[in-house]
Amino acid sequence: MSRSKKQGSDASEESRREGSKRRKKGHNGEVRMARMFREQTIFKNCKTTRVASRLLDNCSIDLAYIPVRVQVKTGAHKGMNVAAELEKVRVQCNLQLPEDAPEQKQPVVLIHLRSGPSGKKKSPYLSLATMTVEDFIQLFNLAYPDNKNKMP
Numbered sequence: 001m002s003r004s005k006k007q008g009s010d011a012s013e014e015s016r017r018e019g020s021k022r023r024k025k026g027h028n029g030e031v032r033m034a035r036m037f038r039e040q041t042i043f044k045n046c047k048t049t050r051v052a053s054r055l056l057d058n059c060s061i062d063l064a065y066i067p068v069r070v071q072v073k074t075g076a077h078k079g080m081n082v083a084a085e086l087e088k089v090r091v092q093c094n095l096q097l098p099e100d101a102p103e104q105k106q107p108v109v110l111i112h113l114r115s116g117p118s119g120k121k122k123s124p125y126l127s128l129a130t131m132t133v134e135d136f137i138q139l140f141n142l143a144y145p146d147n148k149n150k151m152p
Contacts (some may be wrong), residue, residue, distance in 0.1 A: 019088070022075070025074050025075060026072070026073075026074050027048075027050065028047045028074070029072050029073070029113045030050065030062045030063070030072045030076035031048055032113070033062070033063060033070065033072050033111060033113075034046045034047055037063065037066055041066075043066045043067075045065040046063055046065050046066050047063070047064050047065060048062060048063060048064070049061055049062055049063065052064035052065065052068060053111045055096060055097070056103065058092065058096055059089065059092040059093045059096050059097060059103070060085075060088050060092045061089060061093070061103065067142060068105055068106050068107050068108070068109050068139070069089050069093065069103055069106045069107070069108045069109070070108075070109050070110075071085055071086070071088075071108070071109070071110050071111070072091050072111045072113065073085070073110065073111070073112045073113070074112075074113045074114075074115075075113075075114065075115065076114065077112065077114075080112075081086045082112075082130050085110050086108050086110055086130070086131065086132060089108045091109060105147055106136045107131055107135035107136075107139050107142075108131060108132070108135055109129050109130070109131045109135070110129070110130045110131070111127070111128070111129050111130075112113075112127070112128050112129075112130065113126070113127050114126040114127065116126055123130050124128055
């Protein structure tokens with residue numbers, strides 16, 4: 001085998017390994033968030049959609065059995081267009097789910113789990129949840145259905 005073909009082969013192998021690392025990191029982030037929802041909320045049945053529902057997974061929803069559509073991202077994702085990621089979930093749901101599916105009415109949340117510098121204490125500001133203002137208001141109304149105009 002010529003040297004250039006061997007170098008090309010090494011590069012594609014390295015690219016495959018990087019892709020595998022990214023997939024594993026993404027899956028681990030989803031599992032971590034599902035565990036967090038089970039342990040810290042009333043949603044004790046929360047599971048990743050990889051386990052619970054292929055259809056929801058195809059809609060870019062990462063967590064099942066909770067009242068919001070969650071997309072989990074892990075790592076730096078420099079240049080990530082958050083608005084496009086939120087819209088992708090809505091578009092995929094519109095394409096793949098019936099109009100009356102409960103998921104169609106749920107708010108969409110992007111949870112971005114970033115890792116900080118190694119060896120330093122992790123800041124809570126490295127893990128963020130992002131949503132549209134419209135969905136934020138909808139979430140408030142879900143949390144306080146009888147008190148829409150009253151503070152708790």
